[in-house]
Amino acid sequence: MSTDPKNRLDAFREQRSVMNEKILDLDHLGIKRFFNLDANTYKDGALSMQTKELLGLVASAALRCNDCIDYHLEQCAKAGSTKNEIIEALNVAMVVGGSIVIPHLRHAVETLELLEEEGTLKI
Amino acid sequence: MSTDPKNRLDAFREQRSVMNEKILDLDHLGIKRFFNLDANTYKDGALSMQTKELLGLVASAALRCNDCIDYHLEQCAKAGSTKNEIIEALNVAMVVGGSIVIPHLRHAVETLELLEEEGTLKI
Amino acid sequence: MSTDPKNRLDAFREQRSVMNEKILDLDHLGIKRFFNLDANTYKDGALSMQTKELLGLVASAALRCNDCIDYHLEQCAKAGSTKNEIIEALNVAMVVGGSIVIPHLRHAVETLELLEEEGTLKI
Amino acid sequence: MSTDPKNRLDAFREQRSVMNEKILDLDHLGIKRFFNLDANTYKDGALSMQTKELLGLVASAALRCNDCIDYHLEQCAKAGSTKNEIIEALNVAMVVGGSIVIPHLRHAVETLELLEEEGTLKI
Amino acid sequence: MSTDPKNRLDAFREQRSVMNEKILDLDHLGIKRFFNLDANTYKDGALSMQTKELLGLVASAALRCNDCIDYHLEQCAKAGSTKNEIIEALNVAMVVGGSIVIPHLRHAVETLELLEEEGTLKI
Amino acid sequence: MSTDPKNRLDAFREQRSVMNEKILDLDHLGIKRFFNLDANTYKDGALSMQTKELLGLVASAALRCNDCIDYHLEQCAKAGSTKNEIIEALNVAMVVGGSIVIPHLRHAVETLELLEEEGTLKI
Numbered sequence: 240m241s242t243d244p245k246n247r248l249d250a251f252r253e254q255r256s257v258m259n260e261k262i263l264d265l266d267h268l269g270i271k272r273f274f275n276l277d278a279n280t281y282k283d284g285a286l287s288m289q290t291k292e293l294l295g296l297v298a299s300a301a302l303r304c305n306d307c308i309d310y311h312l313e314q315c316a317k318a319g320s321t322k323n324e325i326i327e328a329l330n331v332a333m334v335v336g337g338s339i340v341i342p343h344l345r346h347a348v349e350t351l352e353l354l355e356e357e358g359t360l361k362i
Numbered sequence: 363m364s365t366d367p368k369n370r371l372d373a374f375r376e377q378r379s380v381m382n383e384k385i386l387d388l389d390h391l392g393i394k395r396f397f398n399l400d401a402n403t404y405k406d407g408a409l410s411m412q413t414k415e416l417l418g419l420v421a422s423a424a425l426r427c428n429d430c431i432d433y434h435l436e437q438c439a440k441a442g443s444t445k446n447e448i449i450e451a452l453n454v455a456m457v458v459g460g461s462i463v464i465p466h467l468r469h470a471v472e473t474l475e476l477l478e479e480e481g482t483l484k485i
Numbered sequence: 486m487s488t489d490p491k492n493r494l495d496a497f498r499e500q501r502s503v504m505n506e507k508i509l510d511l512d513h514l515g516i517k518r519f520f521n522l523d524a525n526t527y528k529d530g531a532l533s534m535q536t537k538e539l540l541g542l543v544a545s546a547a548l549r550c551n552d553c554i555d556y557h558l559e560q561c562a563k564a565g566s567t568k569n570e571i572i573e574a575l576n577v578a579m580v581v582g583g584s585i586v587i588p589h590l591r592h593a594v595e596t597l598e599l600l601e602e603e604g605t606l607k608i
Numbered sequence: 609m610s611t612d613p614k615n616r617l618d619a620f621r622e623q624r625s626v627m628n629e630k631i632l633d634l635d636h637l638g639i640k641r642f643f644n645l646d647a648n649t650y651k652d653g654a655l656s657m658q659t660k661e662l663l664g665l666v667a668s669a670a671l672r673c674n675d676c677i678d679y680h681l682e683q684c685a686k687a688g689s690t691k692n693e694i695i696e697a698l699n700v701a702m703v704v705g706g707s708i709v710i711p712h713l714r715h716a717v718e719t720l721e722l723l724e725e726e727g728t729l730k731i
Numbered sequence: 732m733s734t735d736p737k738n739r740l741d742a743f744r745e746q747r748s749v750m751n752e753k754i755l756d757l758d759h760l761g762i763k764r765f766f767n768l769d770a771n772t773y774k775d776g777a778l779s780m781q782t783k784e785l786l787g788l789v790a791s792a793a794l795r796c797n798d799c800i801d802y803h804l805e806q807c808a809k810a811g812s813t814k815n816e817i818i819e820a821l822n823v824a825m826v827v828g829g830s831i832v833i834p835h836l837r838h839a840v841e842t843l844e845l846l847e848e849e850g851t852l853k854i
Numbered sequence: 855m856s857t858d859p860k861n862r863l864d865a866f867r868e869q870r871s872v873m874n875e876k877i878l879d880l881d882h883l884g885i886k887r888f889f890n891l892d893a894n895t896y897k898d899g900a901l902s903m904q905t906k907e908l909l910g911l912v913a914s915a916a917l918r919c920n921d922c923i924d925y926h927l928e929q930c931a932k933a934g935s936t937k938n939e940i941i942e943a944l945n946v947a948m949v950v951g952g953s954i955v956i957p958h959l960r961h962a963v964e965t966l967e968l969l970e971e972e973g974t975l976k977i
Binding site: 269272273276279280284 | 638641642645648649653
């Protein structure tokens with residue numbers, strides 16, 4: 240926390256990392272097991288990590304959680320999904336979840352720009 | 363509606379088809395456009411129909427709608443996803459959406475059995 | 486409960502009435518006050534009862550509760566809304582809430598038919 | 609499945625048990641770990657099992673899942689909560705979640721009757 | 732984006748407009764059609780634009796989306812609904828959606844003040 | 855509003871208090887009755903205030919509302935629940951509501967720190 244985050248995505252990453260550490264430090268067995276299970280959910284299995292991150296993104300967008308959207312957008316980009324593929328996935332979430340998802344689409348498109356600027360996202 | 367549906371999946375298909383027709387017969391332009399847009403959402407594009415049906419399934423499970431789950435399970439099976447891949451997708455929905463999704467997982471696994479019996483689902 | 490309900494709408498009305506009575510018989514002050522407040526919400530005020538019942542219908546459809554939809558559909562019909570006006574309101578709920586609302590639209594259109602058959606709904 | 613369930617609560621218990629077994633038989637590691645973690649969540653810890661079952665009931669009612677409500681109602685009764693305490697908890701869920709929770713309150717009160725009849729619930 | 736927004740409502744309008752343009756520039760046919768369909772939903776039809784904007788507001792409040800609430804509040808004001816009528820509609824959303832809607836009621840009442848200050852809202 | 859809030863919890867308390875007053879000043883009978891009913895919900899009854907505040911916290915976390923979470927965290931602390939008990943309750947909400955609740959868990963743990971710093975929370 241010594242340096243200023245350069246944008247809202249960076250600020251989110253830092254806050255997420257600091258708070259997740261504090262949560263694990265609570266040493267609550269159930270919470271620790273859930274965090275561990277959550278991390279394992281997106282590893283390669285019957286479906287590839289790349290597909291599963293798109294699934295996580297769509298679930299997050301349908302349930303309308305910006306922090307979860309930002310996290311999965313970064314993971315999707317790192318797993319090799321292109322901008323067009325990610326937009327296509329977000330469109331599914333919007334059609335299933337309705338116009339109430341649009342503000343989260345605006346948020347997601349802004350995050351995609353930040354991921355593009357820093358070179359994390361393939362165009 | 364002349365014959366008895368042979369199981370709950372068949373009864374759902376029939377009710378869905380009969381009622382969708384009645385809805386389109388209402389001749390409401392907005393509703394007709396939405397139904398058309400919805401159908402087009404899952405066609406091959408930047409992502410394949412197969413992947414998009416998995417996305418539709420996960421959005422439906424995260425938002426907890428059994429009818430939507432049944433519809434997308436059938437579409438996933440027809441698009442060539444295997445039982446293991448579908449279970450993997452449902453697991454993502456359960457982890458994101460929590461134990462509240464479990465009753466819908468029970469419903470989905472029962473539907474998968476029916477799809478398997480009739481030969482729609484690859485094992 | 487002496488006679489068989491003639492259709493699912495009638496069965497719902499009976500179950501709703503019997504169980505609401507049992508709930509009020511619990512004599513829980515908070516629950517009784519909430520039920521009273523709920524009933525008063527739709528009375529004529531700055532907006533007419535007719536408009537407020539349409540608002541209650543849209544909230545129920547957006548939050549995807551078939552029992553609430555059935556209740557408000559009947560109230561809308563009794564308050565004088567036409568079938569076209571009610572369909573128009575349900576379309577708003579579907580656009581805001583997405584394709585996940587469609588199964589509830591199917592349910593609602595079936596209920597409207599039952600209300601029409603018994604003469605409660607103006608066409 | 610050799611005998612007819614004597615009421616809807618019994619039918620739910622049977623369907624839940626049969627389908628949970630089938631889900632575990634899928635042998636999906638993530639799902640098995642989630643089911644295990646879920647079961648452990650309600651064991652005595654910093655809060656008693658009795659309090660945690662009330663928490664599970666309120667979360668289930670606020671998220672509006674009848675199957676989850678039925679499951680936690682039975683667990684609450686077995687853990688020693690009285691009918692009045694359970695009604696009090698359901699009232700909190702209704703105030704937080706609104707009138708959309710009322711159909712689930714009707715369902716819950718009917719389930720409480722069944723639990724009372726079979727002697728599971730203390731009055 | 733050359734001038735500082737004078738308050739949070741103005742900042743929202745600007746962000747909404749800038750991001751919507753970027754979304755349409757993505758040139759995704761499904762998204763463009765959805766945006767178009769969404770805009771047409773609130774035009775005069777079987778119900779007036781004024782009533783439909785109230786329906787959109789209530790759906791947005793019941794589903795708890797501040798950005799959607801702000802957008803529909805402005806549209807309601809422009810369509811001629813008075814402050815009292817809008818408050819009446821928000822009350823329906825609160826009763827249906829519960830105390831969880833109250834933070835959004837606080838947000839909405841603050842937005843109404845901003846709309847009043849700038850002369851968009853009739854008192 | 856003459857002094858700067860010392861942190862985000864203080865800012866929330868002030869905004870909540872100012873806006874609630876404005877809402878009550880609207881003099882809408884339904885809203886006033888709902889606010890009154892809401893306040894009474896958490897008083898000692900068949901369950902203690904302490905338990906009911908934990909129920910309110912879990913409902914708020916399952917429905918994912920940070921303002922509601924902050925309010926009930928403070929009430930839980932004032933009612934005598936310890937940090938460990940509150941974490942245990944939040945774990946139930948996370949298991950029922952899924953990983954989508956995790957960002958709210960991060961928010962809650964940060965709020966607990968602020969409550970600890972000011973001496974409101976027992977460790």
